[in-house]
Amino acid sequence: MRISVPHIPQASLLAKASGIQYSREEAVERLYNFFRAGKTTVLTGAGVSVDSGIRAYRGPDGRYMNPNYKPIFYHELVDETEKGRYFRQRYWLRSYLGYPPVRDAQPNPTHFALASLQQNGDIPNIITQNVDGLHHKALILGARQSWPAERLEQSILELHGTLHGHVLDRGVFQDMLSQANPQWHKFAQEMETGKESRPRTNPDGDIAIEHLGISYQDFIVPACPTCLSEGHHNSVHKPEVVFFGESIKKEVRERSYHDIESADQLLLIGTTVATYSAFRLVKHALELKKPAILLNVGPTRADLLPNLEKINMASGSVLIDVAKLLIGTRMNDPVLEAMLRSGVVNPPTPDDDDRAPRAAG
Structure with a gap:
C-alpha cells in the first residue's frame, strides 16, 4: 500500500484564481448575510491559527513551505x-x-469570533482539522467556563485528533x-x-x-x-493525533457527516482542503445542495468544485466584524463583548518561509 502526503492537485495550483474579488467591506457583508441565512457548520484548517503564531504548512500559493x-x-x-x-x-x-x-499558544480574534457565534447560536458545530486545541481554549476563556464540558465536546469536533491528548x-x-x-x-x-x-x-x-x-x-x-x-x-x-496513513475513527467520521447534514450550510475557513477527510465533507455538503463558502488565501483542493463560492481573504481581517454585526443588539452582553475584544495577533514573521532547500523535516 502506497501512502503519500496530501497535496493540492496540480490542476488547482495552475488554475486561474477563482472566486469573486471582494473588498474587505464586501466580504464582511457577504459573510454576514450568509450566516443570517441559516445554521452554519464551520470547517477550519491551519490558516485559522496563524495569527496565534502557529505556522501553516502551506503558503499563499498552496504549496508546502518546506518542499x-x-x-x-x-x-x-x-x-x-x-x-x-x-x-x-x-x-x-x-x-x-x-x-x-x-x-x-493563545486564541486569536478568529477563534474568539467563532466562539462568540457559537455562544450566540449562529454556529451549532465547528469541525476543525487543527490539533492545537485553540477553538476549545477560546470557548473556555471567552465563556468563562459557563459551558458544561459535555456541551463543549459536542460543539467542536477535532477531525484529526488533538496534540494535547x-x-x-x-x-x-x-x-x-x-x-x-x-x-x-x-x-x-x-x-x-x-x-x-x-x-x-x-x-x-x-x-x-x-x-x-x-x-x-x-x-x-x-x-x-x-x-x-x-x-x-x-x-x-x-498521541491522540491522526497520522498520515491512519484511519479516522468511525464515530468521528460519522459525527462529521452528521454535523454537515444537520446544518443548513457550510463555511470553510483557513483550509486548503488537501486532506481527503476534509475534502469529502465539502463534497458531501455540495451533493446535498447546501450553500458553501470557502474563506481562504490562495489555491485549494476544492477550487474546481462546482457551486462552491470562494472569498480569497484571511479570516483575521473580517470575522470579528462579521460577528459584531450578527450579535448586534446583544452587544450589551458582557461575555460576548469581552470575546469580541479578545485574541492575540502574533503571526510568524514574514521571512518565516522554508522555500530554500534544507534538510528534510
Whole structure:
C-alpha cells in the first residue's frame, strides 16, 4: 500500500484564481448575510491559527513551505522493529521540543469570533482539522467556563485528533521525556530563555532539527508504565493525533457527516482542503445542495468544485466584524463583548518561509 502526503492537485495550483474579488467591506457583508441565512457548520484548517503564531504548512500559493516535508506515517510510528524504534525517537524528540509553543499558544480574534457565534447560536458545530486545541481554549476563556464540558465536546469536533491528548496526561509524559533526556531538557530550557534559537514549529508541534547536526538515536522514549506493570516492555507511545496513513475513527467520521447534514450550510475557513477527510465533507455538503463558502488565501483542493463560492481573504481581517454585526443588539452582553475584544495577533514573521532547500523535516 502506497501512502503519500496530501497535496493540492496540480490542476488547482495552475488554475486561474477563482472566486469573486471582494473588498474587505464586501466580504464582511457577504459573510454576514450568509450566516443570517441559516445554521452554519464551520470547517477550519491551519490558516485559522496563524495569527496565534502557529505556522501553516502551506503558503499563499498552496504549496508546502518546506518542499522536503517528510512526516512520520502511522505504520512507521507503530512498527515494533528496530526501524520503528528509530521513527519513534525521531517523532518524540521533535515533538518534545515543538510541543511547548503549541501548548502555550493563545486564541486569536478568529477563534474568539467563532466562539462568540457559537455562544450566540449562529454556529451549532465547528469541525476543525487543527490539533492545537485553540477553538476549545477560546470557548473556555471567552465563556468563562459557563459551558458544561459535555456541551463543549459536542460543539467542536477535532477531525484529526488533538496534540494535547495521550494515554498519559501529555504534561506528565512531557516530564517523563525531560527526566529520561536531561541533555535535551537543558536544550529546551535554553530555547525557552532565548539562549538557543527556536526552530520553526509546524501545526502539529513537529519541528525540524537536522540542521543542529544531532542524532535521534540518543533520545530515550520511556516505556509505557502501564505496560511495565503488566509485565511487558512497550515504547510505542502515540498521541491522540491522526497520522498520515491512519484511519479516522468511525464515530468521528460519522459525527462529521452528521454535523454537515444537520446544518443548513457550510463555511470553510483557513483550509486548503488537501486532506481527503476534509475534502469529502465539502463534497458531501455540495451533493446535498447546501450553500458553501470557502474563506481562504490562495489555491485549494476544492477550487474546481462546482457551486462552491470562494472569498480569497484571511479570516483575521473580517470575522470579528462579521460577528459584531450578527450579535448586534446583544452587544450589551458582557461575555460576548469581552470575546469580541479578545485574541492575540502574533503571526510568524514574514521571512518565516522554508522555500530554500534544507534538510528534510
